Amino acid sequence: MLRLEVSDISPMTDYKQLDQKAKELYETALKPLAASLAFELPHNTGRAVRRPTALFLGNHSSGKSSFINHLLGADIQKTGLAPTDDGFTIITHGNNSDSIDGQTVASHPELAFHDLDRLGPAFISRLRLRALPTDLLQEINLIDSPGMIDAVDRSNTREYDFDRSIRIFAEHADIILFFFDPDKPGTTAETISALTNTLAGLEHKLMIVMNKVDLFATMRDFARSYGTLCWNLSKAITTKDIPHIFTTYLPELATQGESESLKRIPLSDFDNARNEIVTEIKRAPTRRADNIVSDLLQSARTLSVHARVCDRIGSIYRKTQLRWYGAATGIAVATALALWQLWERLDRSQLGIGFGSGIALCLITVALGRHHLKQFRDSLGRTEALDTYFEQAFQDEITLGERLDLRATWKGLRGNMSRSLKVLSPAKFPLKITRNRLLKRLTKAIEKDIPKLRRQIGGA
Numbered sequence: 001m002l003r004l005e006v007s008d009i010s011p012m013t014d015y016k017q018l019d020q021k022a023k024e025l026y027e028t029a030l031k032p033l034a035a036s037l038a039f040e041l042p043h044n045t046g047r048a049v050r051r052p053t054a055l056f057l058g059n060h061s062s063g064k065s066s067f068i069n070h071l072l073g074a075d076i077q078k079t080g081l082a083p084t085d086d087g088f089t090i091i092t093h094g095n096n097s098d099s100i101d102g103q104t105v106a107s108h109p110e111l112a113f114h115d116l117d118r119l120g121p122a123f124i125s126r127l128r129l130r131a132l133p134t135d136l137l138q139e140i141n142l143i144d145s146p147g148m149i150d151a152v153d154r155s156n157t158r159e160y161d162f163d164r165s166i167r168i169f170a171e172h173a174d175i176i177l178f179f180f181d182p183d184k185p186g187t188t189a190e191t192i193s194a195l196t197n198t199l200a201g202l203e204h205k206l207m208i209v210m211n212k213v214d215l216f217a218t219m220r221d222f223a224r225s226y227g228t229l230c231w232n233l234s235k236a237i238t239t240k241d242i243p244h245i246f247t248t249y250l251p252e253l254a255t256q257g258e259s260e261s262l263k264r265i266p267l268s269d270f271d272n273a274r275n276e277i278v279t280e281i282k283r284a285p286t287r288r289a290d291n292i293v294s295d296l297l298q299s300a301r302t303l304s305v306h307a308r309v310c311d312r313i314g315s316i317y318r319k320t321q322l323r324w325y326g327a328a329t330g331i332a333v334a335t336a337l338a339l340w341q342l343w344e345r346l347d348r349s350q351l352g353i354g355f356g357s358g359i360a361l362c363l364i365t366v367a368l369g370r371h372h373l374k375q376f377r378d379s380l381g382r383t384e385a386l387d388t389y390f391e392q393a394f395q396d397e398i399t400l401g402e403r404l405d406l407r408a409t410w411k412g413l414r415g416n417m418s419r420s421l422k423v424l425s426p427a428k429f430p431l432k433i434t435r436n437r438l439l440k441r442l443t444k445a446i447e448k449d450i451p452k453l454r455r456q457i458g459g460a
């Protein structure tokens with residue numbers, strides 16, 4: 001029977017106590033507002049204590065599985081030039097070497113991966129967990145992922161929601177390593193989608209790794225490939241500055257199948273970069289404290305944007321509703337007053353015609369109002385309409401300065417908001433006074449409570 005050991009790792013920080021404080025804020029400040037607006041909170045927020053985790057992403061044949069083997073000092077993961085695996089592998093510590101299937105992983109009481117069930121049986125069948133009696137794994141979990149590829153039709157390539165599965169694992173992770181290689185420096189469709197949309201808001205966890213630099217014969221070749229990667233990243237990552245790119249290689253693979261006389265660029269500096277990467281991976285437990293607070297803050301800020309855009313949509317919907325239904329009510333009242341004034345002057349047939357005309361005009365107005373409201377609800381499924389409401393909701397902030405942080409948050413939120421509005425139409429939004437009360441509590445958490453929690457981490 002596989003026995004998974006889940007425990008606190010770092011003696012420097014009481015993660016259980018920190019998790020408890022974060023959960024209290026989650027329950028009081030985030031959850032009520034999220035529930036009222038059908039907002040799906042990130043899967044790591046308010047969950048059980050989890051083991052520090054490093055997630056490996058990247059193009060196929062970029063060397064992420066080989067790097068995991070290098071870390072563990074054994075050939076654990078399959079490697080190759082072509083895609084070798086279309087599923088995710090969680091590598092954790094166990095008293096004995098063992099492997100369990102995805103369904104067990106998703107339902108295991110000691111693992112914080114219960115939310116993986118929602119990705120469906122196609123995903124679960126491509127998920128597995130490997131347990132190894134390795135020292136490194138006593139402190140952190142490693143998660144290997146399928147190599148990212150190009151596809152004309154993504155639906156014919158993956159039988160499960162690949163982007164959503166990456167997002168869930170990325171939210172669980174404390175460090176995300178994104179691997180590139182000289183042959184495909186950031187150009188595959190799935191890679192661009194992941195960097196542009198799927199990982200939005202998680203940039204604080206991201207490390208970019210350009211691997212296999214031992215393949216370059218000259219520094220000119222290296223510079224050309226490095227420049228291409230920088231160019232592609234600048235198009236995919238919305239931050240002002242491109243993240244630092246770690247350039248490295250694996251020494252055990254550097255000369256396999258090659259002549260000793262074959263010239264390569266000097267590799268000593270790249271050895272230092274590899275050591276830095278390994279050090280950062282081993283720091284995952286130390287990152288945990290910062291990530292607990294950062295994840296909570298990011299969730300709160302994203303929910304705040306969602307709530308304000310919903311507030312704008314709700315206001316427009318209510319005004320449209322009031323305008324048309326108010327007009328119908330006005331017609332009904334005007335008809336009644338006119339007939340009352342003319343009651344003695346008109347015969348019954350004339351009164352009947354007047355009454356019928358008023359009712360007909362009132363019903364036509366109501367029908368037109370319903371039509372306009374339906375058009376408004378239908379427009380919420382279009383990206384350009386949601387973008388417009390976002391711009392209106394944050395008009396003051398955007399006018400005063402180019403808020404790249406707001407735009408980046410919105411870019412990652414927009415798809416989730418579209419799904420939320422299919423579940424909860426504007427007609428079912430809570431009253432504005434209720435929304436304002438919940439949003440005020442959330443704002444207090446963002447501006448006071450969460451920063452206070454961060455200060456406590458640093459011993460302030």
